[in-house]
Each structure stands twice: as structure tokens, then as C-alpha cells.
Amino acid sequence: MGELSRMWREMPSRYRMEGRKCENCSRVYFPPRDICPVCHRDSIGKMKPVDIAGNGEIISYTVVHETPPAFIRQKPYVLAIIKLDEGPMITGQIVDSEPEEIKMGSRVKSVFRRISEDGKSGVIHYGYKFTLEK
Numbered sequence: 001m002g003e004l005s006r007m008w009r010e011m012p013s014r015y016r017m018e019g020r021k022c023e024n025c026s027r028v029y030f031p032p033r034d035i036c037p038v039c040h041r042d043s044i045g046k047m048k049p050v051d052i053a054g055n056g057e058i059i060s061y062t063v064v065h066e067t068p069p070a071f072i073r074q075k076p077y078v079l080a081i082i083k084l085d086e087g088p089m090i091t092g093q094i095v096d097s098e099p100e101e102i103k104m105g106s107r108v109k110s111v112f113r114r115i116s117e118d119g120k121s122g123v124i125h126y127g128y129k130f131t132l133e134k
């Protein structure tokens, strides 16, 4: 029972992208930060949770051919730096597209997908990836 309620509590932050907004300077951080690196002390107690829509633009990308064993079924894959509409830049995998379809400046949106599978325990990890907005 304890395990189930723990999982339930973790659900919201795992299945949506939650960042933090500094109410002192309005900058948004993802992953969340407890202290704004710009405002430091002035941001204490002013970092508020904010939903990240998950839409953004590809700033740069690279096609990755070498992959660790857990990712073996999905190579090669594209790893991109994405500037989210809320401001933060994050690295994410682009799925559902051929590498040739991806360009700098392409619009993307986040989706929740299987990240990896632990062969021994059978545990499947999910997380956000990105697809091209069509």
C-alpha cells in the first residue's frame, strides 16, 4: 500500500513537465531549481511551480550512432537541444522522424515514451521525448 501511494504521489511530476518560475525576475527553469542562479538570495521563497507545455524549437541537433545496450532497439537516434517556449533550453531525443526531416528551427512538442528497460528487473522507465510538430 505504501508503495502504491508513493507512486501515485510521484505521478504528476513524472507525467508532465513541471518547472519553477522565479517570481523575482520571471525566468523559468527546467528541470526545477530551488534557487534562481540570477537572483540568488532574492529568489528564496519565490520559486513557484509552473507547468511547462513542452513546445519549443530545435536549436541544434546531432545524430547518435553509438548507443548503450538499454537503447539498442532505437539506433541511430537524434539528440537535440531544444529551446522551450517558456525559455529554458533542454536536451531531448527526437522520435518518430527520420534524421533528414529534422532541421534547425523545427518546432517540436514533448511526448511521454519508454526511455529504457532494465533487462534484469523488467522495470520500464518512461520520460519525455520530442516529436516534430506537423
Ligand SMILES: [Zn+2]
Pocket: 022, 023, 024, 025, 026, 027, 036, 037, 038, 039, 040, 043
Ligand atoms: Zn530570478
